Amino acid sequence: MSDSHSIAIRQSVQTSVERPGDGLDRSLWARTAPAAPALPVLRGSHRAEVVVVGAGYTGLATALALIEHGVQVAIVDAREPGFGASGRNGGQVIPVFKHEPQAIMARFGEEAGRDMIDMVMRSADDVFALIDKYGIACDAERTGWIQGARNAASGQVLHRRCLAWRKVGADARPLDADEIAQLSGTTHFRSGWLLGNAGSVNPLKYARGLASAAVGRGASLFVGSPVVRLESVDGAWRVATPEGELHARRVVLATNGYSTRLWPGLRESIVPLYSMQIATDPLPAALGASILPRRQTMTDDRHLVHYFRRDAAGRFVIGARGPFRPDPSAHDARRLIAMARRLYPQLDEVAFPFRWAGRVAMTPDFMPHLHRLAPGLTTALGFNGRGVAMTAAMGRVLAQACLDDGDRRLPYPVSALRPIPLHRLHRAGVQMMMSYYRLRDRLA
Numbered sequence: 001m002s003d004s005h006s007i008a009i010r011q012s013v014q015t016s017v018e019r020p021g022d023g024l025d026r027s028l029w030a031r032t033a034p035a036a037p038a039l040p041v042l043r044g045s046h047r048a049e050v051v052v053v054g055a056g057y058t059g060l061a062t063a064l065a066l067i068e069h070g071v072q073v074a075i076v077d078a079r080e081p082g083f084g085a086s087g088r089n090g091g092q093v094i095p096v097f098k099h100e101p102q103a104i105m106a107r108f109g110e111e112a113g114r115d116m117i118d119m120v121m122r123s124a125d126d127v128f129a130l131i132d133k134y135g136i137a138c139d140a141e142r143t144g145w146i147q148g149a150r151n152a153a154s155g156q157v158l159h160r161r162c163l164a165w166r167k168v169g170a171d172a173r174p175l176d177a178d179e180i181a182q183l184s185g186t187t188h189f190r191s192g193w194l195l196g197n198a199g200s201v202n203p204l205k206y207a208r209g210l211a212s213a214a215v216g217r218g219a220s221l222f223v224g225s226p227v228v229r230l231e232s233v234d235g236a237w238r239v240a241t242p243e244g245e246l247h248a249r250r251v252v253l254a255t256n257g258y259s260t261r262l263w264p265g266l267r268e269s270i271v272p273l274y275s276m277q278i279a280t281d282p283l284p285a286a287l288g289a290s291i292l293p294r295r296q297t298m299t300d301d302r303h304l305v306h307y308f309r310r311d312a313a314g315r316f317v318i319g320a321r322g323p324f325r326p327d328p329s330a331h332d333a334r335r336l337i338a339m340a341r342r343l344y345p346q347l348d349e350v351a352f353p354f355r356w357a358g359r360v361a362m363t364p365d366f367m368p369h370l371h372r373l374a375p376g377l378t379t380a381l382g383f384n385g386r387g388v389a390m391t392a393a394m395g396r397v398l399a400q401a402c403l404d405d406g407d408r409r410l411p412y413p414v415s416a417l418r419p420i421p422l423h424r425l426h427r428a429g430v431q432m433m434m435s436y437y438r439l440r441d442r443l444a
């Protein structure tokens with residue numbers, strides 16, 4: 001695409017949000033985070049060196065990395081910082097990919113693979129460094145993450161995974177039946193592994209803290225301003241919202257699972273799945289202490305994973321794949337409540353007053369993708385449910401991509417944007433896959 005060629009994308013943009021009543025307000029995190037900072041809507045015409053579209057972790061980490069290099073940044077979000085997955089997630093900071101390191105190196109080559117592995121293994125350090133540096137009060141804890149196996153076959157898979165990550169330097173060790181029972185507080189698992197440098201945050205507090213840090217260091221952050229058109233004119237980008245526009249030579253799209261039709265094929269390069277969570281009120285001390293007593297976070301070994309933890313106030317929070325909507329019903333929550341009680345029968349009489357959901361951006365290869373979409377236009381998306389840690393590292397890479405303009409090799413491979421064939425049928429496809437995986441999980 002030539003820079004001088006205007007590529008206005010004139011179709012009306014589907015709002016990135018699911019309209020009022022979108023579910024964020026019903027989440028535990030909206031209840032426990034301080035109010036969102038008061039920020040303006042984009043009105044009139046403004047200039048910046050870099051415009052970041054999307055104020056989730058990816059956009060905010062990118063903005064902060066650019067600000068550290070003295071770059072003047074404007075961030076624009078359709079709704080507010082943390083409105084997307086960043087304000088709704090499980091808060092588990094997990095610094096490993098879903099694939100094993102050897103598979104990454106086999107696919108991307110020794111050198112690029114090693115860079116990616118180092119990047120992901122350092123990503124939890126990146127999160128906690130941002131929290132420390134900007135003094136973000138977000139209930140950050142670095143207590144580790146456990147993945148549990150329910151049977152011997154899956155135990156062997158997780159054992160191999162643990163050793164593979166340990167071999168490349170991860171702080172990982174296997175857990176036998178006794179130890180996993182002690183650490184998890186349930187006898188549901190036969191074995192597993194512990195990733196010691198993982199941790200947790202209150203996700204919305206973290207997102208809002210990053211936003212305040214960016215604004216405090218000079219970024220302009222506009223809320224309630226969906227970008228509806230992106231055009232390149234004479235080497236600069238015009239980023240238009242319903243009431244204003246921003247001009248910049250560089251633009252970063254950080255819209256992930258909430259991507260609209262803003263850039264052809266972007267939304268179609270991921271499958272946005274809904275994940276839902278439920279939470280109790282703070283548990284009485286003795287009951288709370290019987291669940292994950294050392295406060296690790298935890299995931300099981302299912303294809304349709306369950307992830308769970310206790311929050312800073314001692315609430316039990318559990319999540320899993322949900323139906324395709326942002327506001328799960330009481331009926332939707334039943335299966336998850338049953339699972340919570342199967343894991344921890346002591347929760348039998350305990351109510352789950354919170355339920356909410358958000359979009360997880362999945363990619364066909366279960367890896368995040370970094371794309372240079374056009375000169376001066378970069379994006380990273382598809383964190384596959386592991387973005388809390390990875391986005392802090394990817395933000396630095398996106399910042400570097402803006403600063404270098406493609407001159408230097410990045411620590412994460414740039415790939416071509418590949419829309420998923422028959423994307424419009426993804427819901428039906430996902431429903432079928434979920435039924436299939438649910439069956440396999442039951443059989444296991």
Ligand SMILES: Cc1cc2nc3c(=O)[nH]c(=O)nc-3n(C[C@H](O)[C@H](O)[C@H](O)COP(=O)(O)OP(=O)(O)OC[C@H]3O[C@@H](n4cnc5c(N)ncnc54)[C@H](O)[C@@H]3O)c2cc1C
Pocket residue numbers: 013016017053054055056057058059076077078079080081082083084085086087088089090091092093094225226227228254255256257258259260262275276277307319357358359360381383384385386387388389390391
């Ligand atoms: C329920 C749930 C549980 C999860 N649990 C975990 C977990 O425990 N651990 C983990 O590592 N990961 C987890 N994830 C994934 C993690 O939350 C994401 O990977 C991460 O938050 C992605 O951040 P992001 O900034 O890329 O995207 P988002 O946070 O989704 O941000 C995208 C932003 O773009 C904005 N936007 C979109 N289109 C436009 C537009 N046209 N104009 C302006 N703004 C726009 C949206 O409003 C939104 O704020 C979970 C996700 C969900 C939904």
